[in-house]
Amino acid sequence: FIGAVKDEYQLFSDRAEDYTLGPPIGFGSSSIVYYATYHPKFSRHAHIPCALKVLDLDRLPQGSLRLLQSETQLMSLSKHPNVLRVRGSWLDGHKLHIALRLMNAGSAADVMQYAWPGGMEEEVVRCILRQALEGLNYLHINGFIHRDIKAANLLIDDDGTVLLGDLGVAAPLTDEDHTHVHTHVNDTSKASRAVIFDPDVGSPPRLPKVGKRRSFVGTPCWMAPELISGIHYDSSADIWSFGITALELAQGRAPRSRESSRTVLSQIVEAAPPTLDRQGGVHKYSRAFKETVERCLVKDPSLRPTAAQLLQTPFFKNTKKPSYLVGTILRDLPPLAQRLERRKQPTLVLHGTIDSWDFPTTLFFPSPTQSVFHRSRRTSLDGR
Amino acid sequence: MNFFKTRQRTPTDLARGLRDNILKLESAPPGEPRKKVRAPASEEVSKYLQQIKGMLYGDGEPVPELFAQLAQETYSTDLLHLLVVHIARFDFEARKDVVQIFNNLLRRQIGARWPTVEYISGKREVLFAALDGYENEDIALNTGMILREMLRHEPLCKILLYSEQFYKYPHFIETTTFGISTDAYTSLKETLTRHKPMVAEYLDKNYDRFFNSFTTLIMSTNYVTKRQSLKLLGEILLDRANFNVMTRYIANDANLKMMMNLLRDRSKNIQFEAFHVFKVFVANPKKPPQIEAILRRNKDKLLVFLKDFHNDKDGESLPLAIVRTLINPFPDNPIDEQFTDEKQFLIVQIQSL
Numbered sequence: 001f002i003g004a005v006k007d008e009y010q011l012f013s014d015r016a017e018d019y020t021l022g023p024p025i026g027f028g029s030s031s032i033v034y035y036a037t038y039h040p041k042f043s044r045h046a047h048i049p050c051a052l053k054v055l056d057l058d059r060l061p062q063g064s065l066r067l068l069q070s071e072t073q074l075m076s077l078s079k080h081p082n083v084l085r086v087r088g089s090w091l092d093g094h095k096l097h098i099a100l101r102l103m104n105a106g107s108a109a110d111v112m113q114y115a116w117p118g119g120m121e122e123e124v125v126r127c128i129l130r131q132a133l134e135g136l137n138y139l140h141i142n143g144f145i146h147r148d149i150k151a152a153n154l155l156i157d158d159d160g161t162v163l164l165g166d167l168g169v170a171a172p173l174t175d176e177d178h179t180h181v182h183t184h185v186n187d188t189s190k191a192s193r194a195v196i197f198d199p200d201v202g203s204p205p206r207l208p209k210v211g212k213r214r215s216f217v218g219t220p221c222w223m224a225p226e227l228i229s230g231i232h233y234d235s236s237a238d239i240w241s242f243g244i245t246a247l248e249l250a251q252g253r254a255p256r257s258r259e260s261s262r263t264v265l266s267q268i269v270e271a272a273p274p275t276l277d278r279q280g281g282v283h284k285y286s287r288a289f290k291e292t293v294e295r296c297l298v299k300d301p302s303l304r305p306t307a308a309q310l311l312q313t314p315f316f317k318n319t320k321k322p323s324y325l326v327g328t329i330l331r332d333l334p335p336l337a338q339r340l341e342r343r344k345q346p347t348l349v350l351h352g353t354i355d356s357w358d359f360p361t362t363l364f365f366p367s368p369t370q371s372v373f374h375r376s377r378r379t380s381l382d383g384r
Numbered sequence: 385m386n387f388f389k390t391r392q393r394t395p396t397d398l399a400r401g402l403r404d405n406i407l408k409l410e411s412a413p414p415g416e417p418r419k420k421v422r423a424p425a426s427e428e429v430s431k432y433l434q435q436i437k438g439m440l441y442g443d444g445e446p447v448p449e450l451f452a453q454l455a456q457e458t459y460s461t462d463l464l465h466l467l468v469v470h471i472a473r474f475d476f477e478a479r480k481d482v483v484q485i486f487n488n489l490l491r492r493q494i495g496a497r498w499p500t501v502e503y504i505s506g507k508r509e510v511l512f513a514a515l516d517g518y519e520n521e522d523i524a525l526n527t528g529m530i531l532r533e534m535l536r537h538e539p540l541c542k543i544l545l546y547s548e549q550f551y552k553y554p555h556f557i558e559t560t561t562f563g564i565s566t567d568a569y570t571s572l573k574e575t576l577t578r579h580k581p582m583v584a585e586y587l588d589k590n591y592d593r594f595f596n597s598f599t600t601l602i603m604s605t606n607y608v609t610k611r612q613s614l615k616l617l618g619e620i621l622l623d624r625a626n627f628n629v630m631t632r633y634i635a636n637d638a639n640l641k642m643m644m645n646l647l648r649d650r651s652k653n654i655q656f657e658a659f660h661v662f663k664v665f666v667a668n669p670k671k672p673p674q675i676e677a678i679l680r681r682n683k684d685k686l687l688v689f690l691k692d693f694h695n696d697k698d699g700e701s702l703p704l705a706i707v708r709t710l711i712n713p714f715p716d717n718p719i720d721e722q723f724t725d726e727k728q729f730l731i732v733q734i735q736s737l
Contacts, residue, residue: 014561057607058651065608069566073525076563079476089562094607094651096562142480 012038012050012088012099019052019099025336026106031055038088038099050087051100058094072098074144082135084155084165103155103163106336111156111329112252114339118282119252122289123320124328128154129246130311130319131162136242137307139164140235149241150222151248152369160325220264220368221254225299228265236301239310243296247274250289251281254369261368273297288315393435395450399457402432406466409473422473429474433481440488455489459503464489468513468530472523479526486530490537501537511540512549518556518568528567535571538579545575545586551593554600557609569612576616580625587620587629595633602642607651614646614657621664634665637674644682647689656694659727666730680737690731694723 012018019036026033036052057065075086088099105111108128112120120128132154139146146153146164155165218227224240226233248254255274256264274297276290292315298304310316333339393401408425439450458464467482474482489500504510511534517527534540544550553575556568576583587594601613621630633639643665646658665675679686 057611058653065566065612069563069570072563073567077480077525086563091562091606091608096608143484 012048013040014088014090016090016092016097017041018088019050019097020047021052025051035102036099049102051102053098053100055096055098056094057091057096068096074139077142078138080135080138081161082131082163083138084163101157101163103165104158104336105156105330105333106339107152107165108154108156108162108249109151110336110339111333112151112249115329115333117252119250120329121283122250122285124325125246125249126289126315127160127320127322127324128156128162128249129242130316131322132164132245133242133307133311133316135162135164136238137311140238140307145235146238146241148218148222149238150219150245150254150369154245156325156330158326158330160322160330162322162325220261220268221257222248223265223268224301225269226301228269233301235306236304239296239304239307240301242307243293244274246289246293246296247276250276250283250285257369259368264368273299292316395439395454395457398432398436398439399454399461399463402429402436403461403463403466405429405432406470406473410470426473426475426478430478430481433474433478433485437481437485437488440485451492455492455499458489459499462507464500464504465507465510465513468510468517468527471517471526472520479523483526483529483533487533490533498537501534501539504534505539505543508543508547511544512547515544515549515552515571518552518560518564521560521564524560524564525567528564528571531571532574535574535578538582541575541579542582542586545583550575551597554597557601558604558606562608565606566608566612569609573612573616576620577623580623584623584625584629587626591629591632599642602646611651611654611657614654614661618657618660621661630664634668635672635675637678640665640675640678644678647693652694659693663726663730666733676737679734683734683737686734687731690727690734693727 018040019038022035022037024032025035032054034052034054036050037047038050039047055068057068060068072086072089075084078085084100084103086098086100090097119125132149136146136149149164153165155163157163218237218241222241222244224233224237227237244254256267259267273294276285276293278285278287278290292310292313295305296310305313405425405428409422409429436454439447439454464486467485471479471482490498492498492500511531514527514531514534517531518524535544553568553572557565557572560568598613598617601609602617604610604613620626621633640662643658643662647655647662649655649658665671666679668675671679
């Protein structure tokens, strides 16, 4: 198989008693990631460090339960050095536990925020991107789209390995569009949730479109124009996001990340694609880098290169080894848990409680750098 | 891209070569060192699968004649059955190729005919082997994808639904780990919701057996199973195709009692899903006496309960609501309004008992 590699990632067990929970190292809106150790009962191998993601399923709406399922599915079907893999999982009441490789350095966005707020130098960016591209190519060859490529989802380990993480919104091109079905229910909720005592009432069934998707998924600043427009999209939408990620790593933040989400979305569709400023930033960048970004950020998805084609370009062929990151950006980096201490935030309250204050302005204008998933709009053209 | 392409093999070569190597994998004597027979055979299987996939998907455009011939060869060599039955012996990546080959063949259409669907209709063991993939967690996600691709086609879905094997679903859902259990649940849902008139007829004919089995899922101690199956129950009952089934379901007082208990579940999500089934009992304009009696007996309690029920609930997560607002700040009928409307409607109904 073209994208296959030797399996170096052993599976752990699905038994809670084989793990010991350590301190938390990451917080999400409905999940906490803990440092943990794996110590199988009948093995002499002592304690293996790992990450344990604990999700409270009762705080997840039905739609994200389905996304979570596709995430674990994809992680279980992937064996690639640049794609995060599930090593074990179990359910305890409504808490789902997922054991993962411990990515000690955190995400590329974490590292950047901590030590390189103005962006990173070209050789480093190239090294990170090249590894991400390998993982992306593997997913695409296997018929999957990631749908949320950004620096926050590129995880870095102590040895400089970069892995694509957070496959929560990734989707197989060949399987059904789960979000599609889900939001269909929402969009026509009046009809599908309504009690109908007249058996003849209803709309004709729609044929689902296969192979391409329409779900509104991803993070505004990184979203491809065709995805925002509600046109069918495919793996080339990931290439757009990849181009934006390149700009993000070079400039310290994604283009337009300080605008409102609404502005961002309309500008991606209407304005010219963002480009790399070779001279104006903290670091200087090569012409080849600028051209690579431009090739990814072409509005017509059919004109973008594939991940495989990008890997063949001289720009990505002559990249430094992963270990290059160890001596550059990972040196002097405090442990993840310490860095997180500094910016620990309370989790978003999903179910309002009586004693919590209501601050609608912060809730109704979400950041354009936060992941979302939703179908933009439904047209009658959907069926055939 | 293909490093193994020494010469262009014909579809016949490919199908037979693959079959022979699968049989080698299977028949390797246990005493034989693994390396000698199994490993080379398994490598060969991977290569053949890649070549077949290459021919089906084409490096640019697939050649129609080759495609047709290859499909024909897979039927005549029983290849599809062999692939599913032995998929656990293949390499990790080769299993995904099997899925893509199945997907491609199953979508093959000539005029109004679906040759692969017709083939499997006559050879049901292929379908049942895909279902039994849930027994083996190494391959369950692969065979699950193959199964769902088959279920897209009504004739195949019907075969499964009317079979004894259909009742294996609860076992697969209840005894496997999260990833596989939810996958099996997705397949069950697909079986029950994609081809609605066909399913409606089945449910009508097999009402007792089906709901006896389905109730075990609703009463599962597994949180995910319970929540998902309760939601699916609501979807089935509220579908106009299942009108007769709904009428029977809401005439049964045991069902009403079960939903009333679930309204008080510890989980808010389970309460909420139960509400969408409970409301049908109350909204029924022709309530049978036993249903009306239970509701009337609990009238006061229900009124108090409903007044406080999910007052903070908008029916979806905050993030989703935010996105919705972002895209459409002035929706015609926001979902929270609908829930409140429905709750109010139930309160009025119960008051008038």
